[in-house]
Amino acid sequence: MTSYRGITWDHPRGRDALRAAAARERSAGSGLDIVWDAHSLEHFESHPIDDLAERYDLIVLDHPHLGEALELGSLRPIDDVVSAAQLERWAGEAVGPSFASYEVAGRQWALPLDAATQVSVRRADLCPAEPGTWDEVEALSRSVPVVLSLAGPHAFLTFASMCVAFGSAFDDDVVGTEVLDRMRSIAARAPRDAETQNPIALLERMTDTADIAYVPLVYGYVNYSSPTVRFADAPAAVAGGRLGSTIGGTGLALSRRCEVTPELVHHIEWLMSSEAQVGFIPAHAGQPSTRTAWLDDAVNGAAHGFYRSTLATIEDSWVRPRYSGYIRFQADASAIIRDALSGELTIPSALAALRAASPDPSLPVGVAAQHPQKVTEQW
Template sequence: MTHAGAPYAGLTWDHPRGYDALAASADGLIHWDVQPLEGFESHPIDDLCARYDLVVLDHPHLGEALGAGCLRPLDDLFTPAELARWGADSIGPTMRSYAMDGRQWALPLDAATQVAATRTDLADEAPRTWDEVRSLARRAPVALSLAGPHAFLTFASVAVALGEEPAADPDELIGDGTGLAALDLMAAVDALAPPETRALNPIGLLELMAGTDRLAHCPLVYGYVTYADRLTFTDAPTAAAGDRPGSTLGGTGIALSTRCAPSPELLDHVRWLMSPAAQREFLPRHSGQPSARAAWTDSATVAADFYRRTTATCEQAWVRPRHAGYIGFQGAASAAVRAALAGETDHREALDRMRTLYRTSRTPKERHT
């Protein structure tokens, strides 16, 4: 099927980081459409795969995609040596986040995780620990990322910083102590936040911070290298100096739908997107945020500080569950977190609600690791 004159149709997300490099390199082979960030986060993946040959997706959609049988396993299209090389070259858990049931379903095109963003002219030094974040919030505007699925993602990252990964036990979301402590910490910060920030997605928060003086710091927001000339990005906060930064992996993978009949030219194009030349040079020149570790640790671009200051967080980021019910759970759990922060429910009730939602989002056949 052709689309706007190109042999293949692709879908990515509507931001220069998601679109510019793909469009600039398509060379008549792929026509790239875009969807809003909210669609990328929540639109049913089987519907997208029914309409597109290539889909840029987030790793928590894998369970849904495998249940629908709508993705091509990439180990049928690329050699074990190629997949091993791309995995070894990719930063943190980006490559393995797209592996499931012993197969590789997407390649990490873009790497991102929640990091701290700061206007140092308004906040002086970026806080390094959560105690420092709370201290800053008492003297400058500080906000959490709470819109859409991000309330739960922030909760999960705080839990990681406190020493417990959510869903480490596939039947239990989080322990009492960690879950309640995370909600208490979030409530303390959110109580002082500018009200306008609570409805903003990560791009909206970064735009507000970059374009006005109404936000000085966001301790957990998905990093965007496109703002590195206006904001200072640093590792996510820790519970104490030297501890693991708490962060939830984001980024994007490029996948082929089952409707796609890939030509050698298309597979070579995907290979090129994962190549050192594309990852270290082409993508950064076109607003991209590459997944190759070398692009983060050896970057010579104007955004080198963005990568250098956040590499440790990306290397240690938490990978979300990927069972078929996860996307729905993530949205409902976020609503429970927001209700707790707004004082509509107490923290114990919100935590119990999230645990129940998590257990009911799973079935025995979906107990993937």
């Protein structure tokens, strides 16, 4: 029996399907034994991939980590072990830019087992219908509790997605000023302590209490979709405009220490198959990455319409840069955004600080105005 160690993130959506799939292999006597460890969402968002690659064969990661991973040689390219024809099929089946987000320099470095982007969420008992534009979001915040996702890297991700909606990179001072001004207005009326809560905590708070009516941008988690907690598309700047959102989700990567066997390749291919994506993964608290699954009647019925209600947003979502140093920039930029919202920094000072925080001023760290499929060519 060949044994592998994997690392994923500690939430039912991140771990349950992978552990159940590993148990399925052991029960079938395939000769494959995968043990999945799990770390927190915060650890997943910021922990160095190179350290994980020293200890794990399989790594569930977010695409912005690829710059650092490639610089340090932490990963094995997927196209070394899977055929080009198979990769092309998976690329065509993936929802939004979820597959393309793991391609850098003409190589595929991970496979999107899970697809997610920032979407809106509301308490149906407090907010009968979701706003369609940011003007409507700001107006709603004056009558019911509206919260922005601001903890950890999410302050910058919220800001960047709003810039996407308004049609420009964040280093456009006019757009950046308008977006920060709107964020300040909304955040000033938010319920206490919401700014410290990550997306999971915000969604659990919405599930368990009635002190948040609406969040315009939060990473979608099918696990919290219910008749009361309803997910929908992200707001646009104007009716019919681009739905501003930054794609997340997770990809399955192979570390440099991973000794790939035919049994492991078969297992990965099964995880990407329609059988797993439409059936097994949703049945085990996972969030699939194929468009077929997102459109499936049974999958949507079990998820209270989560997938169809947010499909337009993920199809329009922005892909973050994948250069070494981006993860640090994202953390630093979020701290700058929070200081701007609290009034510790003026808006012009915050925009200047964002530009100064870029690890390489020659790189257009705000590529929000580009269509997501084009971003992969630049990075």
